[in-house]
Structures are given as C-alpha cells and as structure tokens.
Amino acid sequence: MARTDAIVLGAGIVGTSIALHLAKRGLAVALVDRAGVGEQTSFGNAGIIEGNTIFPPAFPTDFGALARIALKRAGEANYHFPFLPQIAPWLLAFRAASRPRHLVETARLIRPFYARAAAEHEALLAESGGAHFLRKTGWLKVYRSERGFKALQAEFDLAAQFGLRLQTLDTAGAQALEPSLNPVFAHAVFWPQAASVSNPLGVTRSYAARFAKLGGVTVSGDARSLHRAGNRWRVETNEGGVDAPEVVVALGPWAPDLLNTLGLKLPLMVKRGYHRHFRSDGNAALSRPVLDAGVGYVITPMEMGIRMTTGIEFAARDAAPSPVQFDRIMPKARELFPLGERADDKTWLGSRPCFPDSRPVIGPAPGFAGLWLAIGHAHWGLTLGPATGRMIAEMMAGEAPFCDPAPYRAERFL
Numbered sequence: 540m541a542r543t544d545a546i547v548l549g550a551g552i553v554g555t556s557i558a559l560h561l562a563k564r565g566l567a568v569a570l571v572d573r574a575g576v577g578e579q580t581s582f583g584n585a586g587i588i589e590g591n592t593i594f595p596p597a598f599p600t601d602f603g604a605l606a607r608i609a610l611k612r613a614g615e616a617n618y619h620f621p622f623l624p625q626i627a628p629w630l631l632a633f634r635a636a637s638r639p640r641h642l643v644e645t646a647r648l649i650r651p652f653y654a655r656a657a658a659e660h661e662a663l664l665a666e667s668g669g670a671h672f673l674r675k676t677g678w679l680k681v682y683r684s685e686r687g688f689k690a691l692q693a694e695f696d697l698a699a700q701f702g703l704r705l706q707t708l709d710t711a712g713a714q715a716l717e718p719s720l721n722p723v724f725a726h727a728v729f730w731p732q733a734a735s736v737s738n739p740l741g742v743t744r745s746y747a748a749r750f751a752k753l754g755g756v757t758v759s760g761d762a763r764s765l766h767r768a769g770n771r772w773r774v775e776t777n778e779g780g781v782d783a784p785e786v787v788v789a790l791g792p793w794a795p796d797l798l799n800t801l802g803l804k805l806p807l808m809v810k811r812g813y814h815r816h817f818r819s820d821g822n823a824a825l826s827r828p829v830l831d832a833g834v835g836y837v838i839t840p841m842e843m844g845i846r847m848t849t850g851i852e853f854a855a856r857d858a859a860p861s862p863v864q865f866d867r868i869m870p871k872a873r874e875l876f877p878l879g880e881r882a883d884d885k886t887w888l889g890s891r892p893c894f895p896d897s898r899p900v901i902g903p904a905p906g907f908a909g910l911w912l913a914i915g916h917a918h919w920g921l922t923l924g925p926a927t928g929r930m931i932a933e934m935m936a937g938e939a940p941f942c943d944p945a946p947y948r949a950e951r952f953l
C-alpha cells in the first residue's frame with residue numbers, strides 16, 4: 540500500500556467520521572474494519588442527533604423504578620443475573636456519577652461538545668450527498684405520569700441557562716405535532732432543535748463514500764493485529780500490512796479487545812439494546828422520534844418502517860440475545876401508536892460502549908506515542924460521530940480543537 544499517514548481502526552459512525560475529517564486535511568488514511576462500513580452498533584440506533592442532551596442517562600434513584608428493574612418488569616432496563624458480579628464495580632461508579640451534583644457538572648462539561656453535534660452532521664451530510672437522510676423535525680418525549688413530568692424541572696432550568704429551546708405540551712399539543720399518537724399520556728416535551736436521520740447505515744456509508752472520493756482507502760482487517768513496527772504502527776489487512784505513524788482506535792464496544800492486549804485498561808462496559816421494525820396500521824404515521832419516557836422505548840420513522848429501540852440491558856457483550864424487553868413494552872407501545880405487523884424477521888442487538896461517567900474518551904492514549912482513542916460514545920455515538928471526527932483531527936493536526944478536550948481525556952481513569 541502507498542504511504543499512509545494515519546490508520547483508523549473501526550468503521551462505525553465514529554471511525555468513519557474521523558477518517559473523513561483526516562482525509563479533508565490532506566492526510567493519506569486507511570480505514571480498517573473486519574465487517575462492512577457502519578454495519579455494527581452504528582447500524583441499529585434510533586437515528587436521533589441529540590445535540591440538546593443535558594443530563595446523560597443516570598442510575599435510577601426512584602425506588603419504584605429500581606424495584607421494577609430488579610424484578611425484571613421494567614421496559615427501560617434488563618440484566619443477566621450471572622453478569623452482575625462482573626459489572627458491579629462499573630455500576631457503583633455509574634451510580635456515583637449519577638448523583639445530582641455530578642450530573643449538573645457533567646451537563647456543563649459536555650455542553651460545548653454536544654452544541655456542535657447537529658451542525659457537524661449537517662455539514663458532512665451536505666458534502667457527502669446524504670442531506671436527504673436528515674430530518675430537522677425535533678424530538679418528542681411523552682410522559683404518562685405526573686411524577687415523571689415534574690421530575691424534569693432541573694432539566695428545564697439548565698436548558699434555559701444553556702439557551703436550549705423546548706416546549707411543554709399537553710396531550711392535544713403533542714397530537715398537533717403527531718396526530719397518530721393516542722391520548723394515553725398527559726404531558727409531552729418537544730425539543731425542536733434535535734434532528735434525526737431516516738437511515739443511520741446510509742449516513743455512515745455516505746461519509747465513507749466521501750472519504751473514498753478524497754482518496755481514503757477502506758480495507759478489511761483485524762484490528763487486534765496492531766503492533767509497533769519501529770517507530771510506526773502496523774496492522775495486518777487482507778491487502779497486506781499497513782503501517783503509519785499514527786493510529787486511531789474507534790472500535791466502539793470492541794475497543795477493549797485491542798486495548799487490553801496493549802495493557803491499557805479502561806472501564807468500558809456495554810449497555811446492550813435491541814430494535815425491531817413495524818409497519819403502521821392504516822394511515823398512521825410519525826414525523827419524528829418519540830420517547831415513551833416512563834415505559835422506556837423510542838419509536839422512530841425509518842426507511843425500513845417504524846423502528847422501535849429498547850432501553851438498556853446489562854449483559855456480557857457477546858452473550859446470546861434476550862429481547863425480553865419487547866414483551867414488557869409492546870402492550871404499552873400499541874396503546875400509544877397503532878403499530879401494525881413486523882416489517883422485519885430478525886431482532887437486532889447492539890452494544891452501546893459506555894464509560895461510567897457517560898463521557899467518551901477522545902484524545903491521545905497515555906503512554907503510547909502516535910496512538911489515539913475515540914471510544915465510549917454510549918447512548919449518543921451517532922450524534923457525536925462527526926463532532927468527534929473534527930475534534931480528534933484538529934488535535935492530530937496540532938490545531939486548537941473547537942472545544943476543550945479535557946473532559947474526554949483517558950487519564951481521568953488512570
């Protein structure tokens with residue numbers, strides 16, 4: 540292979556966006572994946588570009604919610620009992636990071652990064668010919684209980700401080716936006732600045748096609764073959780060895796498979812999640828993603844039908860699928876929206892790569908010259924892919940990053 544300036548390992552939305560941003564800066568880049576571009580976690584998400592995120596998902600404090608989860612009756616969470624001892628230290632750290640004071644600190648830290656998320660996507664979609672995937676129709680969250688709605692006050696206060704727009708709506712107000720929703724909820728919140736895409740795989744593929752047009756090369760190979768070769772990094776691919784002075788690890792939930800062998804142990808766990816597609820009954824339709832907050836699922840209009848994504852499942856990344864949350868969710872979901880027949884015959888399973896403080900790690904790998912990390916985007920990797928690509932490309936090029944990278948340093952765990 541000709542001269543390569545940088546290798547990017549992992550062609551999900553994060554790695555592909557990084558490769559594209561590096562290629563835009565004139566670097567010769569090899570993007571390496573063992574599967575097809577965008578076919579793993581980045582394939583199956585709810586398609587929401589959520590630049591409005593204020594608080595990251597938090598460990599529940601409500602006793603009722605905890606009891607429902609423990610008794611395996613919750614739509615929002617499931618767990619594999621034998622996995623609990625393994626994940627217990629991570630869960631304790633996650634619970635500590637979920638204390639109200641820490642959540643507010645996190646909200647302030649992550650704001651500048653999230654604030655650029657939608658604009659960065661829009662720019663890449665425009666230059667990649669993928670603008671047709673983008674819907675700037677916001678995100679609607681519906682609340683069935685007074686308690687769930689009242690608990691949002693802290694979020695509303697911070698939204699006002701951050702200058703984020705939102706509208707609180709009653710049932711009729713929400714139905715004016717989404718006429719097919721049934722009145723099984725009393726309150727809704729409309730976040731007009733959120734966007735969504737109608738095909739997340741199509742988005743990543745558009746970015747990969749743009750990368751190729753700029754001279755970038757995508758090759759099939761196993762990232763675990765990465766090793767030092769003199770003062771360069773080398774990875775074995777189906778087209779022979781590729782070496783470069785700099786390499787970016789963007790392996791999503793598989794990052795530990797490589798980093799552990801290098802001796803870099805970071806507390807990356809997964810929150811698994813599922814999706815299924817449905818047709819709508821009759822003329823029912825949706826124009827935007829809808830979160831049924833107390834029940835714990837999202838329905839989003841996609842090119843493939845209405846995609847329903849579940850909340851989280853704590854289980855080993857490679858354990859067999861156990862999509863029991865659908866049994867808990869479906870009766871409630873059918874109450875809210877007239878879902879028809881299944882539009883697919885397979886339930887998709889993906890793994891959100893998560894650090895306990897809900898912030899990704901983006902930046903140089905401590906102690907490894909030329910090794911960079913872009914992992915752990917958790918619930919918001921689709922949202923943050925292009926902003927991550929820009930931030931890390933700016934750092935690698937020695938430019939001032941568009942926002943302070945300090946909250947994303949790996950050192951916070953070492």
Ligand SMILES: Cc1cc2nc3c(=O)[nH]c(=O)nc-3n(C[C@H](O)[C@H](O)[C@H](O)COP(=O)(O)OP(=O)(O)OC[C@H]3O[C@@H](n4cnc5c(N)ncnc54)[C@H](O)[C@@H]3O)c2cc1C
Pocket residue numbers: 548549550551552553554571572573574575576577578579580581582583584585586587588589760761762763789790791792793796811812813814848849889890891892914915916917918919920921922923
């Ligand atoms: C149910 C669900 C709903 C979600 N909804 C949203 C949403 O609405 N909005 C949002 O912003 N985010 C959402 N997310 C999160 C988002 O999908 C992820 O954060 C994001 O896809 C992570 O992207 P990534 O590029 O880091 O990982 P991936 O997309 O998994 O990419 C990693 C790549 O590494 C490759 N790889 C792994 N191991 C090797 C190896 N040894 N050699 C070579 N290649 C390897 C894989 O093949 C893969 O292509 C959701 C996630 C789930 C599960």
